[in-house]
Amino acid sequence: MSSRVEEIIRRRVLTEVEKYPFFQRAVVALSGGKDSGSLLHAFIDTYPNKEVIPVHLNLGIKGFSEASECFAKMQAERAGLRLMVFNLKRELGFTIMDAERLYPKVCSVCGGFKRYLLNKIAFELGADIILTAHHLEDFLVRMLKSVLNAGFEELARFKTYLPRNGNLIAKGRPFCRVPESLIVEYAFLKGIPFLSEKCPIGRKENVERFRRTVEILARRQSQKLLYFSSLTKLAEMLQNSGAVTMPELTPCSSCGFLASSEICSFCARMKKIRAFLGRDQAP
Ligand code: FES
Numbered sequence: 001m002s003s004r005v006e007e008i009i010r011r012r013v014l015t016e017v018e019k020y021p022f023f024q025r026a027v028v029a030l031s032g033g034k035d036s037g038s039l040l041h042a043f044i045d046t047y048p049n050k051e052v053i054p055v056h057l058n059l060g061i062k063g064f065s066e067a068s069e070c071f072a073k074m075q076a077e078r079a080g081l082r083l084m085v086f087n088l089k090r091e092l093g094f095t096i097m098d099a100e101r102l103y104p105k106v107c108s109v110c111g112g113f114k115r116y117l118l119n120k121i122a123f124e125l126g127a128d129i130i131l132t133a134h135h136l137e138d139f140l141v142r143m144l145k146s147v148l149n150a151g152f153e154e155l156a157r158f159k160t161y162l163p164r165n166g167n168l169i170a171k172g173r174p175f176c177r178v179p180e181s182l183i184v185e186y187a188f189l190k191g192i193p194f195l196s197e198k199c200p201i202g203r204k205e206n207v208e209r210f211r212r213t214v215e216i217l218a219r220r221q222s223q224k225l226l227y228f229s230s231l232t233k234l235a236e237m238l239q240n241s242g243a244v245t246m247p248e249l250t251p252c253s254s255c256g257f258l259a260s261s262e263i264c265s266f267c268a269r270m271k272k273i274r275a276f277l278g279r280d281q282a283p
């Protein structure tokens with residue numbers, strides 16, 4: 001018999017996923033943490049007949065990435081699946097720590113790399129959708145930041161489901177209405193192994209401040225859900241108002257994936273990092 005926590009999570013995952021068009025093969029981004037580990041298990045429990053490929057990106061962050069990969073592997077094994085690992089150093093010749101030397105605000109660069117690589121991997125695997133484990137508070141923080149910093153374009157782009165566009169695979173966030181506390185309960189309840197350590201090089205004070213603000217504003221889960229609905233409606237209004245124009249996407253001249261500039265930010269940054277490391281290593 002399933003517990004109350006399992007039931008809530010299953011219902012919320014179902015409510016979200018049922019909004020997506022039919023899909024059969026899903027890539028689940030597995031970091032080794034509690035959120036994605038729980039998503040993998042909750043998704044498989046809810047949709048046992050879908051094909052799921054867990055993918056882990058090893059970013060080459062000393063100490064942290066080895067442990068993350070190890071936990072991601074355990075989570076996949078526990079779900080009876082084989083983990084696919086993409087190792088940045090091996091595949092691209094540099095790590096996120098190398099990138100940090102060139103981009104001190106490496107978090108957003110790292111986020112962009114992860115989005116690009118997951119899309120590329122999912123595309124090559126013939127997947128229909130990429131599922132990520134962003135939860136309710138992640139979205140509240142992101143939307144609140146956009147509103148207060150006049151980031152209206154970002155808010156207008158906000159969606160919990162992004163349909164496929166050419167070689168950009170569909171993206172879904174089945175945990176968007178699941179609070180973090182419930183995920184923690186679920187992970188313990190289901191005995192999901194996870195790494196609780198946070199990334200040591202990410203400087204996220206700003207995010208933490210917004211996170212605390214969300215906790216002060218909304219002490220109860222129901223309030224958080226209410227704020228989430230209000231901000232989602234605001235994002236939809238912005239999308240429909242025509243006041244914010246969405247960038248036109250064209251194939252990147254280097255990799256061919258759709259991007260808003262002639263050469264996509266991934267290719268441009270990768271080129272810079274390689275040149276930087278090349279100069280660094282030159283005799
Ligand atoms: Fe990307 Fe920490 S995981 S900077």
Ligand code: ZN
Pocket residue numbers: 252253254255256257263264265266267268
């Ligand atoms: Zn490119």
